[in-house]
Amino acid sequence: MLLFVKLLAPVLAGGLAGAVTMYGVVSSQTSTPDNNPANQQILTYGD
Amino acid sequence: MRGEGRWRGLLLDGWPLLLAVLLTLPLLTRTGHPLARDLVFVPHQPWTDATLGLGGSAPRAVPLDAAVSLLTAHLLDGGMVARVSIPLILAVAGWGAHRLVCDLGLVARLASGGLAVWNPYVVERLALGQWALLTAYAALPWLVVAAHRYRESGAIRDLGATTGWLALASLTPTGGVMGGVAAAIAGFGRASSGVRLLLVVLALQLPWLVLSFLGSASLTSDPDGVPAFAADAEGPGGPLTALFGLGGVWDSRSVPGSREGWWTVAGAVVAVLALVAGWRGLRRVWGRPLFTRVVVLGGLGLALAALPVLPGGEALLTSIVERVPGGGLARDSQKFLAPYVVLVVAALAATVDRVAQRAATVGPELVAAVALVAVPLPLLLVPDGTSLVWKTVDPVHYPSGFDAVAEVIDGNDRTVVTLPWRSYRAFSWGHGLVSSDPAVRWFDTDVLVSDELAVGSRTISGESPRAAALGADLVRLPVAAALRAHGVRWALVYRDDPDAGSLDLDGLRVVYEDDDMMLLETPGATAGPPSVSAARRGAALASYGVAGVVALAGILAANWRRRNAPRDRATLL
Structure with a gap:
C-alpha cells in the first residue's frame, strides 16, 4: 500500500495525464478530413 | 512564511x-x-x-x-x-x-x-x-x-x-x-x-x-x-x-x-x-x-x-x-x-x-x-x-493598398462601399479564415458594408435599412447606377474575392489599383452620407x-x- 501511494500513484497519474494529452493532441491534428478543405473557399460567417 | x-x-x-x-x-x-x-x-x-x-x-x-x-x-x-x-x-x-x-x-x-x-x-x-x-x-x-x-x-x-x-x-x-x-x-x-x-x-x-x-x-x-x-x-x-x-x-x-x-x-x-x-x-x-x-x-x-x-x-x-x-x-x-x-x-x-x-x-x-x-x-x-x-x-500583414486608399478617401465626408457585396471575406493575403471587413475600422469616412450574415445555407438579414436597400439595388442594377442612386462616391473592390471578376464596373473611374484592391469613383455621386443631427450626436456623447x-x-x-x-x-x- 505504502509503495503504491508513495511511488506508483504519482507515476501512474502523471503517465495517464501525459498519455491522454498526447493522444488527444496527435489524434486531433492527424485525422483525415472527409473533404479536402482547399477545394472550396469558405465565405460564410460560420456553419 | x-x-x-x-x-x-x-x-x-x-x-x-x-x-x-x-x-x-x-x-x-x-x-x-x-x-x-x-x-x-x-x-x-x-x-x-x-x-x-x-x-x-x-x-x-x-x-x-x-x-x-x-x-x-x-x-x-x-x-x-x-x-x-x-x-x-x-x-x-x-x-x-x-x-x-x-x-x-x-x-x-x-x-x-x-x-x-x-x-x-x-x-x-x-x-x-x-x-x-x-x-x-x-x-x-x-x-x-x-x-x-x-x-x-x-x-x-x-x-x-x-x-x-x-x-x-x-x-x-x-x-x-x-x-x-x-x-x-x-x-x-x-x-x-x-x-x-x-x-x-x-x-x-x-x-x-x-x-x-x-x-x-x-x-x-x-x-x-x-x-x-x-x-x-x-x-x-x-x-x-x-x-x-x-x-x-x-x-x-x-x-x-x-x-x-x-x-x-x-x-x-x-x-x-x-x-x-x-x-x-x-x-x-x-x-x-x-x-x-x-x-x-x-x-x-x-x-x-x-x-x-x-x-x-x-x-x-x-x-x-x-x-x-x-x-x-x-x-x-x-x-x-x-x-x-x-x-x-x-x-x-x-x-x-x-x-x-x-x-x-x-x-x-x-x-x-x-x-x-x-x-x-x-x-x-x-x-x-x-x-x-x-x-x-495569428496576425496578418495588411497590404499597403489600405493606406494608399485612405490617402484618397479619408476626411472628405463621402461614402465608400466595399465590393463584392458581402459582410465576411477571405483575403488571399490572410490565413484563409473569413473575417469581418477591416475597411470599416480603417477609414476616416463613412464605410457602408453588407450586414447580412451567411451561416451555413441560411442568410440572416442585417438591421441596417440603408445597407439592405443598397444590397438589393446592387443585385438589380449595374454597380455604377446602384452607387449613384444611393449617393455613394467610392467603391473599394477586393480583387482577390472570387466574385470580383463578375462585377460590372462600367461607368466607374479607377482612382487607385494594385494586385489586392481597386478604388473607383462614381461620377455624379455628390451626396454625402446621411447627416447626424446635433441632438443625436449630443445624446450619444452625453x-x-x-x-x-x-x-x-x-x-x-x-x-x-x-x-x-x-x-x-x-x-x-
Whole structure:
C-alpha cells in the first residue's frame, strides 16, 4: 500500500495525464478530413 | 512564511498567465495585426460616427469601438493593444477564478485558475474571434465578489469595485447585460444600496441603450438567426451534453477536433461530477447567500444557453428576437453560458480540494498525485485547444493598398462601399479564415458594408435599412447606377474575392489599383452620407460621458482606501 501511494500513484497519474494529452493532441491534428478543405473557399460567417 | 506566500501567489497567478500566453502564442510571437473571424484590429482605428455607434449598423460594438479608437487613433498601434489585451483578459479570468475560491487549498485554486482560462467556452469563442465577450466573462468572478461585498457592507469602495468590473464587462451590449444581471443577483440586498447598484448598472448601459433607440438600424432582428445561432451538438449526446461540458457554440468551424467525439461526453461528465461533489464544499466556503446567488446565476446562464434546443424554446426566442426591441442580443444564446462556466470552475476547485484533503490524510505524495491530475485537467479536457485558436489569433500583414486608399478617401465626408457585396471575406493575403471587413475600422469616412450574415445555407438579414436597400439595388442594377442612386462616391473592390471578376464596373473611374484592391469613383455621386443631427450626436456623447464618469468614479472609489480585510486567506496544502 505504502509503495503504491508513495511511488506508483504519482507515476501512474502523471503517465495517464501525459498519455491522454498526447493522444488527444496527435489524434486531433492527424485525422483525415472527409473533404479536402482547399477545394472550396469558405465565405460564410460560420456553419 | 512571507516567502512561501509570495511563491504561492506567483504560482497561482503564473499558471493562468502561462495558459493564456500558450493559447495566444502566435499573436505574441509574430508581427502584424489579428484579422480572422470577429477578431479585427487595424493599426489605427479613427474616431468616427460609426465608432461612436452613430453609423447605420446595430450598435453591437458599443462602446468597444470607441474604447479601441481612443487607444489606437493617435496613441498606440492596434496590434500592440491586441497583444496586451487578449492574453491579459484570459489571465484575468483565471486570476478572478482562483480568488473566487480563495478559502480553498493551493491545488484546488490552481485547478480553478487553469480551467477558467482553458475550457471549451473560452477556446470556442476565441476561435470565433469574440475577445470582447471574453472580457465580460473574465470580469464575472471579480464582479460577483465585489457585488457580494457591497451587499454585505454597503460601502462605497465596494460599490466602486463593482462599478469598475461592470464597466469592463459592459464593453459590449451582451457583456453589459450579462454583467448587469450578475451584479444585480450577487449584490442586490438592502433597498437603499440596491437602488445605488441599479443606477450604476443602468448608467453603464446607457451608450448602447441610447444608440439603439436613436439609431437608424432596426431594433428587432431577423428571426432566422435563432436556429442559425442555437447551441449545437459537438459529438454524441446532443447540444445539452455539449452545454453541460462548457461548449456548444453554434459554429462547427470553431469546435476543436477533440470535442467532436466521445471526449465531449467525458467533459460533460467531469463538469456534472464537479458540481455534485463540490456542492457542499462551495456552500461551506462561500456561505449560503453567495452560494445561492452564484448557483442561480449559473443556472440562468445554462437555461438561456439551452433555451433554443429545449421544447418550445426556439419559438419563444424567435418571438423575442422578432418583437422585443434589442431581443436580437439573445439569438446567440450560448454566449450566456459564461456564468455557468464560472460556477463549474468553482465547483471543480471545491471537488479537487475535497479529494486533496482526503489524500493529505494518507501522505503528501498522494496530494502530489492529485495535483498531477487536477492542475493540468483543463489541458486534458481540451487537449487541442490551440488548434483553432492559433489560426484565429495569428496576425496578418495588411497590404499597403489600405493606406494608399485612405490617402484618397479619408476626411472628405463621402461614402465608400466595399465590393463584392458581402459582410465576411477571405483575403488571399490572410490565413484563409473569413473575417469581418477591416475597411470599416480603417477609414476616416463613412464605410457602408453588407450586414447580412451567411451561416451555413441560411442568410440572416442585417438591421441596417440603408445597407439592405443598397444590397438589393446592387443585385438589380449595374454597380455604377446602384452607387449613384444611393449617393455613394467610392467603391473599394477586393480583387482577390472570387466574385470580383463578375462585377460590372462600367461607368466607374479607377482612382487607385494594385494586385489586392481597386478604388473607383462614381461620377455624379455628390451626396454625402446621411447627416447626424446635433441632438443625436449630443445624446450619444452625453451617454458616453455619463457611463465614463460613473466608471471612472467607481475605479477611484475602489482604490481610494485599501481594504483592511485580508484578500487572500487560502490555506496551503
